[in-house]
Amino acid sequence: MITVHLKKLKRRTEISSEEERAIRGAVAEVRQVRADELVIRSGEYLSSSIILLDGWLARSKDLPGGERQVTELHIAGDFPDLHGFTLKRLDDDITALSDCRLAVVPHERILEVTQKFTRLGRVYWFSTNVDAAIQRELSLSLGQRSAISRMAHLFCELYVRLDVVGRASNNGYAFPLTQRELSECLGLTVVHANRTLQELRRRGLLELENRHLTIRDMRGLEGLAEFDPSYLYLEKHQL
Amino acid sequence: MITVHLKKLKRRTEISSEEERAIRGAVAEVRQVRADELVIRSGEYLSSSIILLDGWLARSKDLPGGERQVTELHIAGDFPDLHGFTLKRLDDDITALSDCRLAVVPHERILEVTQKFTRLGRVYWFSTNVDAAIQRELSLSLGQRSAISRMAHLFCELYVRLDVVGRASNNGYAFPLTQRELSECLGLTVVHANRTLQELRRRGLLELENRHLTIRDMRGLEGLAEFDPSYLYLEKHQL
DNA sequence: CGAAGCATTGAAGTGCGTCAACAATCGTGG
DNA sequence: CCACGATTGTTGACGCACTTCAATGCTTCG
Numbered sequence A, B: 001m002i003t004v005h006l007k008k009l010k011r012r013t014e015i016s017s018e019e020e021r022a023i024r025g026a027v028a029e030v031r032q033v034r035a036d037e038l039v040i041r042s043g044e045y046l047s048s049s050i051i052l053l054d055g056w057l058a059r060s061k062d063l064p065g066g067e068r069q070v071t072e073l074h075i076a077g078d079f080p081d082l083h084g085f086t087l088k089r090l091d092d093d094i095t096a097l098s099d100c101r102l103a104v105v106p107h108e109r110i111l112e113v114t115q116k117f118t119r120l121g122r123v124y125w126f127s128t129n130v131d132a133a134i135q136r137e138l139s140l141s142l143g144q145r146s147a148i149s150r151m152a153h154l155f156c157e158l159y160v161r162l163d164v165v166g167r168a169s170n171n172g173y174a175f176p177l178t179q180r181e182l183s184e185c186l187g188l189t190v191v192h193a194n195r196t197l198q199e200l201r202r203r204g205l206l207e208l209e210n211r212h213l214t215i216r217d218m219r220g221l222e223g224l225a226e227f228d229p230s231y232l233y234l235e236k237h238q239l
Numbered sequence C: 001c002g003a004a005g006c007a008t009t010g011a012a013g014t015g016c017g018t019c020a021a022c023a024a025t026c027g028t029g030g
Numbered sequence D: 001c002c003a004c005g006a007t008t009g010t011t012g013a014c015g016c017a018c019t020t021c022a023a024t025g026c027t028t029c030g
Helices: A003-012 A017-026 A107-116 A118-144 A147-164 A179-186 A190-202 A218-225 B003-012 B017-026 B107-116 B118-144 B147-164 B179-186 B190-202 B218-225
Strands: A029-033 A038-040 A048-054 A057-062 A068-074 A093-096 A100-106 A172-174 A206-209 A212-215 B029-033 B038-040 B048-054 B057-062 B068-074 B093-096 B100-106 B172-174 B206-209 B212-215
Touching: A003 A017, A003 A048, A003 A118, A003 A147, A017 A107, A017 A118, A048 A107, A057 A179, A057 B118, A068 A118, A068 A179, A068 B118, A100 A107, A107 A118, A107 B118, A118 A147, A118 B057, A118 B068, A118 B107, A118 B118, A147 A172, A147 A179, A147 A190, A147 A212, A147 A218, A179 A190, A190 A206, B003 B017, B003 B048, B003 B118, B003 B147, B017 B107, B017 B118, B048 B107, B057 B179, B068 B118, B068 B179, B100 B107, B107 B118, B118 B147, B147 B172, B147 B179, B147 B190, B147 B212, B147 B218, B179 B190, B190 B206
Parallel strands: none
Antiparallel strands: A029 A100, A038 A093, A048 A100, A057 A068, A057 A093, A172 A212, A206 A212, B029 B100, B038 B093, B048 B100, B057 B068, B057 B093, B172 B212, B206 B212
């Protein structure tokens, strides 16, 4: 179950069997949450963090008027609120986009593990830095890319990230978001997100039905998105 | 000189005199760079990071077509490429917006210091997490706020951050960016950034001349920006 | 089976972009 | 210290990508 998290880590760095045991031992319990459940409210005090084992989570920030911006989508293997280990409260909400299974990791155990294995401290620091890189790429999208290029970019990124944890299959993946949620990722209205999605279909780049995305023309999609995965830091790192 | 960096750290957590000595000892040299100089190119291998002692730096990402998005502005006291310690290369460029003084900190010394003082490891991890929070707030701005609210928000944030390191004075601060650079922070064209700035002036909220910003109506500006500084994590933290 | 949420479409509006010109300021060399 | 080209700031006219509003069918699920 937590194997998916180790799979993600091992893609980017070596994890010794001793370190692996320490990580496995840090999990206190496994929880389930339902779709649409608010998992963590921004501002609330945190004494544990969660590893996403299965399902999708969104981190988002709202304006007083209700407008919502998703700051990052999280998939199986991610450690969505690991930054809460040092920050002790989040500045963004975490919501379940689908039913999810979560491994709860108390901060005191993260502290112990990273004291004992200082390299793991760097591995997890690295991990939050990659999340920050994903968020920077989002800023680039929101600030400079057109709606269609932005949407294409998101689908490309998710394909790569899902592939790392073995959740992508022959050019497609399960995609549980509604068009409203998708629009909140992209800084668009639902109506325009809908039209943009249709344009991607019309160009023969992808299909999206029954919550499943199929990429029909990966080259074309990547080209439209100007997608370059180097910001995902997929190569092996010495830490 | 590096005192400004310690000032920033001490605002958010305790730093013992032993830890302070370790930090001061980690600096290998002090460099100067001129305005408009490309300080770090994204992708290049890094074996040291820099603390900004004086001046302004911008982190930015470009699209193939030349469109640029600034992902974060950095001021005195910041550690702009600290994430390079784990990532070993950046996904964004770092450019000098003004003449700057930089303290160079070799990664091997960061490694030593954080091995010896594991709490300092968490302090710096915390620090990159705050940068990530600033970037999330930018995503919220780019995705959901109007041009004028976005610009107001940026000026509010910079006031608070500069105040922490004692670089803001009676409701104003030195602001070295050109309108082009400002527009690249906000995802706007220069022309529209210019008109938006004029609108802020016209409403009596601020003045900007000779590279100096004066806030005439802080309440009004914060209200327009819907500014809430909690994402800056200014309170004292146990790490 | 009914209600609520979700996807889709059309028509009309607007915030911001584009293009183009010009004024003001800056930096540099003579 | 002035000359002058380059950069920066400003303004106007116009265009368009995306929003807004509103209506309609389609799912989904209690």
